[in-house]
Structures are given as C-alpha cells and as structure tokens.
Ligand SMILES: *[C@@H]1O[C@H](CO)[C@@H](O)[C@H](O)[C@H]1NC(C)=O
C-alpha cells in the first residue's frame with residue numbers, strides 16, 4: 001500500500017452524535033432519567049467519524065482489504081517474544097488506489113491463534129483515526145495473527161444512515177380475530193400515524209412502547225398473535241457494493257483455562273435441585289436446547305430424577321419469531337419480577353439480536369428496565385445467580401449486514417456492558433468466544449462454541465474448589 005499522499009477524497013463527517021429518535025419514533029421517547037443515562041453511555045459507544053458519501057462516490061476511494069496490510073511490531077523491550085508480553089499489530093487500511101485512508105471507523109476484528117494448541121484469543125482494537133490501527137493481544141502462547149475487515153468505514157456511514165432514516169425497516173404483524181372476522185395489521189415500536197389510527201399496547205409496568213395499526217372492523221382487544229413482518233430493503237446499488245467485501249474466518253479452538261468441561265453426568269450433578277430460567281432471543285434459546293439435550297432426565301424441561309427445572313421464554317417485542325400468541329409475549333423485566341429467586345435459581349438473559357435496526361434508545365430503555373428488575377431480584381434474593389449472554393459476531397450476507405450487522409451488535413454490546421456495570425451479574429462473553437474460535441461466525445454459533453459457553457456458565461454455578469475465584 002502506497003503512502004497516503006494528498007488525494008484521497010473522503011470528507012470526515014462532522015457529527016458523531018448517536019442517532020436521535022427519528023420523526024416516526026419521536027413519541028414516547030426516553031424519560032429524562034433514561035436520557036441522562038444514555039448520555040453517560042456515549043463515551044463507551046463512541047465510534048469514530050466515518051467518511052460522508054456523496055451520491056456519486058467511487059468505490060475506488062473506499063477501504064480495500066487487498067491493499068491493506070498488517071505488521072507485527074517488534075517487542076518494545078527488544079529481545080525475543082515471551083509469554084506474558086503484549087503483542088501489537090499495526091494495521092494500515094488503504095483504498096483501492098493503494099492510498100492510506102485518512103479517517104478511521106473501519107470495522108476490524110483481530111485474533112491470534114495456534115492450531116497446534118487449539119488456542120485462539122481476540123485482539124483489542126485501537127483506532128488512530130488516520131487509517132492506522134493497532135490490535136493488541138496478550139501473548140499467552142506463540143501463535144499467528146489474523147485480521148479481518150468486517151466493514152469498510154463507508155459501510156458504517158450507510159448503516160448509521162439506515163438507522164436514522166429507516167428505523168422501521170423491519171416490521172411486525174398482528175392477527176386480530178373475533179368469530180369469523182379476522183384482520184391483520186402492521187405493528188412496531190413506533191408507527192407513523194395519529195393516535196386515533198393506532199392500538200397502543202405500551203406495557204404499563206415497564207413503559208415499553210408497542211403499537212399496531214387499528215384494524216378496520218375489529219377492536220384493539222381482538223389482537224391474537226404477534227409475528228415477524230418483513231424487511232424493507234432500501235439502499236442504492238452503489239451503497240450495496242460496500243457490503244461485498246465481507247470476509248469469513250477460519251482456525252483454532254478456544255482457550256479458557258479457568259473453565260472446566262461438563263459432560264452430561266457433570267451437568268446433571270451441577271444442576272441438581274436447581275431452576276434455570278433462560279430469557280431472551282434464539283441465541284440464548286440454544287443454551288436451553290443444549291441443557292435439555294444433555295440432561296440425563298426425560299426430554300422435558302423438568303428432570304424429575306435430579307429435580308432440575310429449565311425454562312426458556314422469549315423476550316417481548318420487537319421479536320422476529322414466527323407467529324406466537326399475544327399472551328406469550330412477556331417482557332423480561334416483568335418475568336423477573338414474578339420470580340422468587342434464591343440460591344438454587346440461575347437466571348440467564350440474552351437479548352440483542354432483534355434490536356439492531358432500531359435507534360439505540362429502544363435497546364437502552366429495554367436494558368434499563370431489565371437492570372432495575374435484576375436489582376430488585378438480587379435485593380430480595382441475593383443468592384440468585386444472574387448471567388448475561390453477550391452478542392456475537394455472525395455471518396454477513398447483505399440482508400444480515402443491513403438488519404443485523406456486527407457493527408450494530410458492537411454498539412449495543414458496549415451499551416449492555418456499561419449498563420450492567422456494578423450490578424452483580426456474570427457476563428458470558430459470547431463475542432470473544434466466537435471471535436477467537438476457528439468455526440465460522442454465525443448468528444447461532446455451532447455446538448462446540450455453545451458447549452464452551454455452557455462450560456463457562458456451569459463453571460460459575462459449580463466452581464471446582466480452588467480452581468475458580470468468584471469475582
Ligand atoms: C477505479 O480504478 C480503476 C483502476 O485504477 C479504474 O479503471 C476505474 O475507472 C476506477 N473507477 C472509478 C469509478 O473511478
């Protein structure tokens with residue numbers, strides 16, 4: 001890659017403000033208190049300025065993985081690398097002409113792996129805002145580094161714009177029914193219409209907003225089901241090209257030295273007499289399925305022999321599941337309020353994948369509601385173990401990028417980690433576990449990775465004496 005000399009034509013964008021609730025979502029926005037908390041999250045969710053795109057922009061000026069390079073920097077103290085050192089990799093991002101980019105904001109993942117040891121670790125990325133990045137790794141063993149450009153910074157500009165201009169690009173439906181009359185209308189967190197044309201299903205306890213267009217004949221009370229609607233894809237073909245260079249990864253297994261392995265017998269022993277309540281989206285439903293399939297009891301959520309109860313409940317809307325009864329739609333905060341809790345209760349929460357297309361406020365409000373309920377639970381039943389499963393990187397087709405890009409997930413994941421700081425919950429870092437693993441990134445990670453996640457969970461629930469200190 002040639003050294004950047006005067007003629008890259010990217011103009012830095014001026015504002016890095018979080019997307020404001022757009023027109024159609026402006027009603028029922030955050031309370032002053034929630035708004036204040038959101039303000040405090042901005043540093044943690046900071047993303048550098050990304051290039052503005054003119055309507056006639058040239059792909060040649062955008063980040064090109066083929067022209068970009070990375071170099072492992074020599075050891076700062078001189079001499080040979082030693083285990084315990086910090087390894088730094090310098091990454092230079094160039095455009096298709098070979099010129100160094102002059103702005104930051106590219107979405108890069110880095111990992112170090114050693115296939116002999118079946119070990120991998122995710123790198124921490126530092127953006128120098130001028131086309132140069134550092135990836136920093138703890139050197140736990142000898143290995144080789146791999147860097148992936150997930151999105152060029154220009155694609156981030158497009159994703160940012162999509163959230164501002166089309167926060168309703170994923171929409172939902174409800175089926176209304178009374179006797180032989182049935183009607184279907186569109187639903188969302190917010191709908192662009194006057195109040196008379198809407199059914200307001202805002203949750204009284206949590207204040208979580210939800211609306212459907214009023215059916216023509218039937219009443220709002222006749223709503224029977226909730227289901228995913230569709231995705232309106234509305235980007236121009238040039239912008240679409242920015243999502244073509246998406247790369248996949250390969251290579252090795254996870255190191256997790258403090259974590260021990262649980263076979264079926266060990267799982268049953270560990271969970272004997274416990275209730276495990278899992279709430280969230282399909283990425284945490286995988287945990288439920290794993291536990292059920294490895295339980296030695298009947299293929300039910302209740303293992304009579306070992307007195308183990310495992311439950312899963314999906315989070316409230318927005319949720320893109322197939323049709324479900326309205327009576328099944330529950331907010332996690334309300335569910336937690338109904339839970340007695342205690343030493344034999346394990347709560348797992350995983351909520352992220354269905355919030356990507358909405359302004360960050362929608363997710364922040366949801367997490368704040370959940371946090372308050374978790375605090376109430378831990379106050380009345382301090383022995384309860386609460387786990388959060390974080391987001392994870394996934395495959396990036398165009399559809400996935402526009403609805404569920406890793407960039408969206410990263411922002412939301414940062415919000416989740418900030419919001420639950422200081423609350424006695426354990427994080428299961430699905431992000432790093434998937435990033436460091438040789439298996440491909442998937443929304444629903446493959447079973448080897450799910451096993452790793454459950455081993456982490458169970459290692460907390462049933463620590464081996466002397467092997468694990470609870471923090
Ligand atoms: C991009 O660069 C290539 C080779 O440098 C050139 O042939 C092509 O015309 C350029 N395209 C645009 C839109 O500038």
Ligand SMILES: *[C@@H]1O[C@H](CO)[C@@H](O)[C@H](O)[C@H]1NC(C)=O
Nearest residue numbers: 009054055056057058059061
């Ligand atoms: C885009 O159009 C502007 C004029 O509107 C022109 O100055 C610029 O060179 C064009 N850029 C490209 C990449 O074609």
Ligand SMILES: *[C@@H]1O[C@H](CO)[C@@H](O)[C@H](O)[C@H]1NC(C)=O
Nearest residue numbers: 114115116117141142143144
């Ligand atoms: C993996 O680590 C071992 C032990 O540190 C080392 O001998 C080996 O060369 C490493 N392999 C790779 C591919 O880096």
Ligand SMILES: *[C@@H]1O[C@H](CO)[C@@H](O)[C@H](O)[C@H]1NC(C)=O
Nearest residue numbers: 027028195200201202203204
């Ligand atoms: C919907 O209902 C909630 C709670 O009852 C209320 O606070 C809110 O103002 C209503 N929103 C609209 C747009 O009617």
Ligand SMILES: *[C@@H]1O[C@H](CO)[C@@H](O)[C@H](O)[C@H]1NC(C)=O
Nearest residue numbers: 260261262263264265266267
């Ligand atoms: C399961 O793991 C335990 C130790 O945790 C071990 O004693 C037992 O032999 C293992 N059982 C099987 C079937 O591998």
